[in-house]
Amino acid sequence: MKNVEHYKKGYFMPPAVDMSWTQKEYPDKAPIWCSVDLRDGNQALIIPMSLEEKIEFYKVLVGMGFKEIEVGFPAASETEFEFLRYLVDHDMIPDDVTVQVLTQAREHIIRKTFDALKGVKNAIVHVYNSTSFAQRQQVFRKSKEEIKQIAVDGAKLLQRLTDEAGANFRFEYSPESFTGTEPEYALEVCNAVLDVWKPTADRKAIINLPSTVQMSMPHVFASQIAYMSQNLKYRDNVILSVHPHNDRGTGVADAEMAMLAGADRVEGTLFGNGERTGNADIVTIGMNMYALGVDPGLDFSNMPKLVETYERVTRMHVHPRQPYAGQLVFAAFSGSHQDAIAKGMHFRQENNEQYWTCPYLYIDPHDVGRTYDADVIRINSQSGKGGVGFIMEQNYGIDMPKKMREDFSYFVKEVSDHKHQELKPAEIYDVFQKNYLNAETPLKVEDFSLKKKGDKWVGKVLVRANDEEVVLEGAGNGQLNAVSNAVCKAYGIEFSNLVYSEHDLDRDSDSRGIAYFGLTDKAGHTTWGAGVDTDTITASIFAFMTAINRMDGMAQRVKFRALKSTPDTITAFKATSGQH
Numbered sequence: 420m421k422n423v424e425h426y427k428k429g430y431f432m433p434p435a436v437d438m439s440w441t442q443k444e445y446p447d448k449a450p451i452w453c454s455v456d457l458r459d460g461n462q463a464l465i466i467p468m469s470l471e472e473k474i475e476f477y478k479v480l481v482g483m484g485f486k487e488i489e490v491g492f493p494a495a496s497e498t499e500f501e502f503l504r505y506l507v508d509h510d511m512i513p514d515d516v517t518v519q520v521l522t523q524a525r526e527h528i529i530r531k532t533f534d535a536l537k538g539v540k541n542a543i544v545h546v547y548n549s550t551s552f553a554q555r556q557q558v559f560r561k562s563k564e565e566i567k568q569i570a571v572d573g574a575k576l577l578q579r580l581t582d583e584a585g586a587n588f589r590f591e592y593s594p595e596s597f598t599g600t601e602p603e604y605a606l607e608v609c610n611a612v613l614d615v616w617k618p619t620a621d622r623k624a625i626i627n628l629p630s631t632v633q634m635s636m637p638h639v640f641a642s643q644i645a646y647m648s649q650n651l652k653y654r655d656n657v658i659l660s661v662h663p664h665n666d667r668g669t670g671v672a673d674a675e676m677a678m679l680a681g682a683d684r685v686e687g688t689l690f691g692n693g694e695r696t697g698n699a700d701i702v703t704i705g706m707n708m709y710a711l712g713v714d715p716g717l718d719f720s721n722m723p724k725l726v727e728t729y730e731r732v733t734r735m736h737v738h739p740r741q742p743y744a745g746q747l748v749f750a751a752f753s754g755s756h757q758d759a760i761a762k763g764m765h766f767r768q769e770n771n772e773q774y775w776t777c778p779y780l781y782i783d784p785h786d787v788g789r790t791y792d793a794d795v796i797r798i799n800s801q802s803g804k805g806g807v808g809f810i811m812e813q814n815y816g817i818d819m820p821k822k823m824r825e826d827f828s829y830f831v832k833e834v835s836d837h838k839h840q841e842l843k844p845a846e847i848y849d850v851f852q853k854n855y856l857n858a859e860t861p862l863k864v865e866d867f868s869l870k871k872k873g874d875k876w877v878g879k880v881l882v883r884a885n886d887e888e889v890v891l892e893g894a895g896n897g898q899l900n901a902v903s904n905a906v907c908k909a910y911g912i913e914f915s916n917l918v919y920s921e922h923d924l925d926r927d928s929d930s931r932g933i934a935y936f937g938l939t940d941k942a943g944h945t946t947w948g949a950g951v952d953t954d955t956i957t958a959s960i961f962a963f964m965t966a967i968n969r970m971d972g973m974a975q976r977v978k979f980r981a982l983k984s985t986p987d988t989i990t991a992f993k994a995t996s997g998q999h
């Protein structure tokens with residue numbers, strides 16, 4: 420980067436302050452939140468929101484529990500002015516909600532703002548002027564005294580117009596570009612404004628310190644806030660507010676550390692919309708508190724709806740990796756993550772855990788209206804048996820033996836790898852069905868019969884092989900054993916390490932069961948099969964035959980042996996079948 424010598428820090432360190440706030444781990448209560456979506460967020464949009472869009476967004480903010488909402492800059496445009504009038508005329512400001520309006524510290528702008536406020540019961544009039552070194556030097560070309568005077572004059576006019584209106588509006592002052600302002604000077608200006616307003620316990624004033632342009636690391640911003648908090652006049656009657664932007668990508672951290680350092684209030688927007696890189700994201704700040712067990716006092720429980728409305732009315736997009744809200748923020752594609760999540764979910768169920776401790780998921784996706792099925796475990800070529808097994812269990816109630824899951828996961832991986840895409844649950848089930856379920860080649864079970872003779876079972880299986888029908892017969896200690904012996908003897912099959920399990924497919928209305936078989940051949944290769952039927956023994960035979968069919972060299976073996984029964988044998992079998 421060839422121009423690095425063009426840069427140096429643009430902020431000023433505050434004089435030494437009490438830094439004991441650095442010992443706090445996290446804010447232990449929610450701040451007063453103020454949404455500036457409809458003002459700072461709106462002024463940063465390519466196409467600012469229309470009246471209808473602002474109304475819809477406003478309703479969402481009220482519904483979430485915001486008690487202070489900056490509804491606009493009424494002097495900026497007709498839409499901004501009309502929006503506030505609409506809220507007043509349609510009685511849309513609940514008694515416990517205070518609307519806030521922003522104005523420059525200029526007389527005609529302030530007067531226009533007060534025109535918009537007629538009839539409003541609870542309002543915060545927010546006045547600002549820039550105080551930074553750069554703005555004093557380049558924009559205003561005024562001395563520190565002259566800049567302070569702009570603030571004082573603005574403060575006086577707010578007081579006068581409020582008195583004239585017989586209103587009880589509250590006031591907020593922002594030394595805009597605070598982060599580029601010498602802290603001692605910012606303090607001097609804010610104290611001068613407070614001397615005009617003389618805030619009381621009944622009518623507190625808000626001093627709002629913006630990182631209009633973020634310039635430092637969060638601990639520097641927080642120490643500037645600590646300095647202001649510890650030195651402001653009328654401190655008990657001042658609500659100290661912060662308004663971080665995100666130029667360095669640490670808007671959230673600025674807000675969080677500022678709260679530790681003394682801030683009582685946070686201005687920000689949903690999903691961090693706002694000028695340039697945005698404002699502090701209130702969703703993330705609030706959810707960060709929630710995840711540490713502190714109630715943020717705002718309702719984020721239907722995040723998908725929040726995202727949908729936000730994207731529609733602002734025409735902005737929530738990034739898939741946006742904390743708590745992005746499409747992919749709960750998704751685990753990688754095998755080891757999926758395995759741990761699936762085990763974590765089981766552990767939670769089994770142990771009735773009070774606290775959320777599931778690996779890889781910072782919060783329970785359900786708490787923000789997300790689902791495990793669609794949002795958490797997602798399958799691609801990076802996935803493993805844990806994730807694939809979880810999907811099959813969650814979506815289809817299929818709980819394969821552990822080793823079968825592993826075998827299955829390689830099929831799934833291969834399909835995903837070749838298609839070069841994510842596989843949805845239905846596609847994963849399709850892979851299962853094609854590879855494991857009721858396989859009918861080279862041997863198709865057409866019927867079977869089982870009879871007890873003494874302490875043995877005799878099994879007869881009618882199979883179709885090479886397009887011929889053949890009745891196979893065998894005996895064994897159990898029913899399956901009899902069938903297995905019949906088939907293995909006929910085709911000279913040997914296997915060991917038989918794995919068997921079965922369970923109900925409880926999601927099925929016709930109460931079908933599923934059975935699984937794993938067989939290991941002489942070369943040590945294990946093949947798996949599954950069978951589904953309303954009858955357990957039938958399901959088991961299908962599973963067994965699928966595993967047999969999938970053994971190495973079965974097709975050649977069946978072809979080579981070319982077994983077939985006489986028509987008489989088949990007729991005789993059919994006459995006695997259906998007795999299982």
Ligand SMILES: CC(=O)SCCNC(=O)CCNC(=O)[C@H](O)C(C)(C)COP(=O)(O)OP(=O)(O)OC[C@H]1O[C@@H](n2cnc3c(N)ncnc32)[C@H](O)[C@@H]1OP(=O)(O)O
Binds near residue numbers: 459558569595
């Ligand atoms: C960091 C922030 O987000 S601050 C909020 C920024 N948001 C907006 O500006 C959106 C709404 N603003 C607007 O629509 C317009 O700026 C208006 C209607 C408010 C004012 O419009 P205009 O008067 O035409 O223009 P503009 O805002 O550029 O005014 C510049 C003048 O105001 C002065 N000024 C700017 N801000 C302030 C302030 N906060 N207090 C006092 N004077 C100010 C400038 O020094 C400049 O003075 P000059 O005319 O002597 O050179």
Ligand SMILES: CC(C)C(=O)C(=O)O
Binds near residue numbers: 521627629630664
């Ligand atoms: C008006 C002020 C508070 C502002 O938006 C900023 O400085 O970012």
Ligand SMILES: [Mg+2]
Binds near residue numbers: 459631662698
């Ligand atoms: Mg701002």
